[in-house]
Amino acid sequence: MNTSGRKVAVVTGASQGIGAGLVDAYRELGYRVAATSRTIPPSGDPDVLTVRGDIADPGTAERLAAAVTGRFGRIDTLVNNAGLFIGKPFTEYSLEDYEAVVGVNLTGFFRITQLAVEQMLRQGSGHLVQITTSLADHASSTEPSLLASLTKGGLQSATKSLAIEYAAHGIRSNTVALGIVRTPMHPGDPGGELARRHPLGRMGEVADVVEAVLYLEAASFVTGVTLPVDGGRSAGH
Known part of the structure; x- marks a missing residue:
């Protein structure tokens, strides 16, 4: 169990890109971190626990929650970063x-968040962060993305619901809605x-996303919000 008083963050989709950046950022804050993805390698850092698995499988969430509470004794923050984007016309x-x-986007969120909230209720505090896309609220005719709107838009509504349901228990819930971020999914933009x-x-x-998540981490009077980190896309052109 955690006898050190050090906080613990759980990050899904943590093997590369935004997830890997968040693992590093929380470690720099002094948090212990549990990180999961389908391909994540073992960590040489004793304060980083890695659990390999597909978050779409509820069994992965259950193994992850059991491992992090068994090793670190608590969950202070869960960042639901794992996500899958497939953009194509609706009928295709x-x-x-x-x-x-x-x-990935809904089932993966659902079970690990349930388990994290159960632990946060025992502690009397916690923070949930969902990573979504600003396309969920601001559709684009040039970027058809119904499945992103269906799933990530659902997470934004769930963010508000969780924020209100658990506010009296010291648990906050927020969302960061992204534009296009330079990651292995979008490694460059030659033209x-x-x-x-x-x-x-x-x-x-990645640093822009990390900065936003860490702002929400420190903003103890902020809950139930969707923070656009999208270069102004949600404001229009």
Whole structure:
């Protein structure tokens, strides 16, 4: 059990990109971290616990929750970062596309969040952060993304619901809604087309997302919000 008083963060989708950046950022804050993804390697840091598995499988969430509470004794923050994006015209989505996106974005969120909230209730405090997309609220004719709107929009509504349900228990819930971020999914933008989709004229960086999550981490009077980190896309063009 955690006898040190040090806080513990859980990050899903943590093997690369935003997730890996969040693991590093929470470690720099002095948190112990539990990190999961399908391909995450073991960590040489004794304060980083890695659990390999598909978050769409509820069994992964259960193994993760048991491992982190068994080793560190608590969960102070859960960042639901794991996500799958498939963009195509609505009528071209296959049932396999639907099941894959719903599995990661909704089922993956559902079980690990249940287990984290149960632990947070025992502690009397906690923070939930969902990573979504600003397309959920601001659709684009050039970027058809129904499954993102269906799933990530659902997470934004769930964020508010959780914030109100658990406010009296010291548990906050917030969302960070992203534009296009330079990650292994979008490693570059040779022609500048992705940058031009943002009024600020550039793609987001992992550091921009980390900065927003850490703001919410420290903002103890903020709950139930969706914070756009999208270069102005949600404000319009």
